Structures are given as structure tokens and as C-alpha cells.
Amino acid sequence: MADHFDMSDIYEQFAAVTRQTKDLVDSMEVLSEKLSLVLAENAKLAIENDHLHEVINKQHRKKQEEGLSDSRKMLQKLYQEGFHVCNDMYGKRLEDHESCTFCLDAIYGRHQQA
Incomplete structure (x- = not known):
């Protein structure tokens, strides 16, 4: 009878670890989606920043000529x-x-x- 309780406890622990692992995978998927959005926004801002530097440099050159x-x-x-x-x-x-x-x-x- 003691072995039956030990096996039951092992199955419960295994089920708990399985649930935790699934929750962790779900959390990682959510983080991965958020990271993709942040990286896309970063790329967009980097392009916009480069464009603004070009505009500033054009204005700078124009002012130099004046x-x-x-x-x-x-x-x-x-x-x-x-x-x-x-x-x-x-x-x-x-x-x-x-x-x-x-x-x-x-x-x-x-x-x-x-």
C-alpha cells in the first residue's frame, strides 16, 4: 500500500511539473511576440532617426552656405x-x-x- 501512495505522489508531481512547463512555454511565446514588436518598432525608429539626421545635415549645409x-x-x-x-x-x-x-x-x- 505504501508503494501505491508513493506512485500517486510521483504522478501528481509529474503533472504539476508538466503544467508549470506548459505555463512557461506559453509565457515565452507571449514574450517572443512582444520582443518581435519591440524590435520592429526599434527598426522603424532607427530608420526615422537616420532620416532626421539627413534633414539636419542638409539644413546644416544650407546654413553654412549662407x-x-x-x-x-x-x-x-x-x-x-x-x-x-x-x-x-x-x-x-x-x-x-x-x-x-x-x-x-x-x-x-x-x-x-x-
Whole structure:
């Protein structure tokens, strides 16, 4: 009789582990779907970010052609040498291939109003 109870307990444990495994697989499928959505959104945002950088660079080149004051030319030179010229980050190094919209605005954004 003792063996019968042990076998019953083993079957119950096996059934419990089977349910837990199924629940885990279901959770992994949900996470996989969410991950796919996040990766798709990330790819979309990366493309949009590249497009915005192109627009900013076009505006930057256009502003360069229009001419700058001597002080803005100095800011431009510092920026091209790899330093921030915006108020928040002034003097800190730019990362490789980093552009800063605030720096570009400081150099080119309002020079027609001055």
C-alpha cells in the first residue's frame, strides 16, 4: 500500500511539473511576440532617426552656405573639432559620429536674427 501512495505522489508531481512547463512555454511565446514588436518598432525608429539626421545635415549645409558671424564660426570650428558648443554640454567631447541638435542650433539656428 505504501508503494501505491508513493506512485500517486510521483504522478501528481509529474503533472504539476508538466503544467508549470506548459505555463512557461506559453509565457515565452507571449514574450517572443512582444520582443518581435519591440524590435520592429526599434527598426522603424532607427530608420526615422537616420532620416532626421539627413534633414539636419542638409539644413546644416544650407546654413553654412549662407555665412556666419565670426563668433559663430568659432563655435563651428570647436564643434567640428569634436566639442559641444551648446549651453548644457559646452566643452564636453562629442562621441564618435555624434551630432548634437542643440549645438547645431547654437551655431546655425538663430544667426539670421542677430
